[in-house]
Amino acid sequence: MDQHQQQDVRRFDHCPWLFADEAAEEQRVAQRERQREIGGDSEVGERCYVAESAAVFPDLLRLGDDSYIAAHAYVTGELTTGSDCTLNPYAIVRGTVSLGNGVRVGAHTSLLGFNHSMAPDRPVFQQPLTSRGITIGDDVWIGSHVVVVDGVTIGDHCVIGAGAVVTKDLPAWTVAAGNPARPLRDRRGATAPLAAHGADPLTRFADTARAQAAEVLARCWDGNRYVDRPGATPTVRAHCDAVEIADLLLGSVPEQLTADEHGRRLCAAQAPDTGLTPELGKPLPTPDDDGFIGDGPALYHILSVGYALDLLGASFPHPVRGAAKMTAGELITRLEGLPWRDGAWEAGAWIDAWATAAHWNLRHTGDGGVQPGTLEALFGWLLTRADPWTGMWGSPSPETGRLQIVNGYYRLTRGSFAQFGLPVPHPERVVDAVLDHARDSRYFGGDRDNACNVLDVVHPLWLCTRQLGTGSRHQGYRLADIRAWAERQLAAILPRWQNGRGFGFGCGPTGPGPQPGLQGTEMWLAIIWYLADLLGRADALGYRPRGIHRPEPSRSFEPDHRVDRS
Incomplete structure (x- = not known):
């Protein structure tokens, strides 16, 4: 690959939205080969782009049409996306993560759909992993340097401000920010605070x-x-x-x-x-x-x-x-x-x-x-x-x-x-x-x-x-x-x-x-x-039980299994 082609790859890796309109046929062939080489159980939709520099090592990947994974992103575990989803440069997606349609994940953001146990009887690195997964709805914008932890559901149409740490579920249309992230307002109500919608x-x-x-x-x-x-x-x-x-x-x-x-x-x-x-x-x-x-x-x-x-x-x-x-x-x-x-x-x-x-x-x-x-x-x-x-x-x-x-x-x-x-x-x-x-x-x-x-x-x-x-x-x-x-x-x-x-x-x-x-x-x-x-x-x-009274099952029934090694 000559210097000009290398420069194009770096540009597309960091600006993948340009690829559909500007890539040459040789670059499209190379991108299709890149997608075929992804390991695990992988399916990539139409008009997608996966950066050469991204570390994509999934157990399962379902990348919807018109979606991309940009430069230096890190993807492991099980990722499922709808159409028009973007993982911007240096984004991290690990564990079990599901994105709806039209989800934007900002640079340096981490979606961590797994966790370590931390019982005192052994070092942390020897603790078993758990995963409840992260679910993100349609039309969600997650800013840069956000962390979303395991077990969180983010509803449709939410906007998460840069640097937020999302530790609990957010209902649809919420604009949230902070550490831990807190609802600031309803996206449908311009700048009106959530509490001002007092009719409910x-x-x-x-x-x-x-x-x-x-x-x-x-x-x-x-x-x-x-x-x-x-x-x-x-x-x-x-x-x-x-x-x-x-x-x-x-x-x-x-x-x-x-x-x-x-x-x-x-x-x-x-x-x-x-x-x-x-x-x-x-x-x-x-x-x-x-x-x-x-x-x-x-x-x-x-x-x-x-x-x-x-x-x-x-x-x-x-x-x-x-x-x-x-x-x-x-x-x-x-x-x-x-x-x-x-x-x-x-x-x-x-x-x-x-x-x-x-x-x-x-x-x-x-x-x-x-x-x-x-x-x-x-x-x-x-x-x-x-x-x-x-x-x-x-x-x-x-x-x-x-x-x-x-x-x-x-x-x-x-x-x-x-x-x-x-x-x-x-x-x-x-x-x-x-x-x-x-x-x-x-x-x-x-x-x-x-x-x-x-x-x-x-x-x-x-x-x-x-x-x-x-x-x-x-x-x-x-x-x-x-x-x-x-x-x-x-x-x-x-x-x-x-x-x-x-x-x-x-x-x-x-x-x-x-x-x-x-x-x-x-x-x-x-x-x-x-x-x-x-x-x-x-x-x-604006809350959802996650403990004894959680509405979701805590595990799936697997007949005649003694140990869950996930």
């Missing part, structure tokens, strides 16, 4: 909650530990709730500790020999004959600690031994022995904990994972035991109505079908049963609502509505009834926010009570998102 009470609520989040967290810090509310005893769950709230509203960790210290404390709480996390200052529960436990705080800590660590970019340092060693036969015996007749909530909570332990264990190598066939046994048993009249497990009773089976259904499906991305059986019957339960005046209306009971209704309705909206002949099944209920709930819930204090859990003897605290605040924030999403208005909140 969801936006007003979210702006208020976000502005007061640091105060809510600070009042529940006793100087050394987190408490659910001032004067209460420190608990593991309070720490986890604080991490969830800060991530949801602030896109950061609670400021009382560094991210490393949050992770270190939560990791250190796990007992290495069992993989369980007891309550602060309490002994570990004694495992049952099959190696797993039946109830108590340590059961829920599998969820709360695991997801708090996940938000911190860490993970349990040890597998949950009882779940790792349990055979399919032992699991079936345990499932058959759960109190389905008079304790369906307890049964559902046990399945939630066991399935979540299996989910975390699948991140471990060596003695982690699960025994072959146990997950298949779990889902096979559940699918064949669901009542076709209600879609649920267990039976209603004259004393409590559908409370046990509906609340148990939420816990059971959260940890199994929803967490592993599988469809639930009989979704229409579930909608009928849940709406019938939501009319029970013993639990709903006036001052009788609490966060558990409302969450245990809204999540099944959301889960089944999403499933029925993907091609079923019952698409939109009872949607008017569902949305009317959601509207009533939002109208009742939003005014309950107490300035600087958050939400109370609810009245009555269940849960921590009516005083504002971390548990109530974390749960009601998630409930509000699900209610808003049922109404098609979740974008107005």
Whole structure:
């Protein structure tokens, strides 16, 4: 290649938009050969350009028509783009990243769709990698020197200012900037701040909650530990709730500790020999004959600690031994022995904990994972035991109505079908049963609502509505009834926010009570998102749950796999 041709290559590498109009036929042939030489599972669309100087080593690449990868860009992992997308010079795209149509990625920007764990038992370079992926919508402009971290979704038509660090989801039409990135205004409203669009009470609520989040967290810090509310005893769950709230509203960790210290404390709480996390200052529960436990705080800590660590970019340092060693036969015996007749909530909570332990264990190598066939046994048993009249497990009773089976259904499906991305059986019957339960005046209306009971209704309705909206002949099944209920709930819930204090859990003897605290605040924030999403208005909140109450599956079900080595 002569000096003139080399100069043209450098010019096209840095200004690839010129290639379509100015390249000679010899240069077009060379570019087609460059594209064919890309490794991995690669498909490049029409009128694309991939710079000679770009380091493009994907496992999977789908580059849409009229797109380019400019000089010195670095691309690994799995990248999928729509048409008219551009990675400008020195851009970095790693992990799992999906771009819509018309996305502009500025120079020196990093889209990092993967993360390292950071458990304290080994050096960082030996930690396993995780990937939730980054999703970016259509017509998005990302400025120079921006960092977008794993797990983030950026909605359609967003603009991200230069130098921003995007750590949480951004709804469509958001103009955001800063470290961490914060919404500045709605792109459709010129320079009007987002809060000025006051016609939407969801936006007003979210702006208020976000502005007061640091105060809510600070009042529940006793100087050394987190408490659910001032004067209460420190608990593991309070720490986890604080991490969830800060991530949801602030896109950061609670400021009382560094991210490393949050992770270190939560990791250190796990007992290495069992993989369980007891309550602060309490002994570990004694495992049952099959190696797993039946109830108590340590059961829920599998969820709360695991997801708090996940938000911190860490993970349990040890597998949950009882779940790792349990055979399919032992699991079936345990499932058959759960109190389905008079304790369906307890049964559902046990399945939630066991399935979540299996989910975390699948991140471990060596003695982690699960025994072959146990997950298949779990889902096979559940699918064949669901009542076709209600879609649920267990039976209603004259004393409590559908409370046990509906609340148990939420816990059971959260940890199994929803967490592993599988469809639930009989979704229409579930909608009928849940709406019938939501009319029970013993639990709903006036001052009788609490966060558990409302969450245990809204999540099944959301889960089944999403499933029925993907091609079923019952698409939109009872949607008017569902949305009317959601509207009533939002109208009742939003005014309950107490300035600087958050939400109370609810009245009555269940849960921590009516005083504002971390548990109530974390749960009601998630409930509000699900209610808003049922109404098609979740974008107005500017937040999306990423922890225990995340709407997306945490992993895909892979039959008979002991270990996830991704």
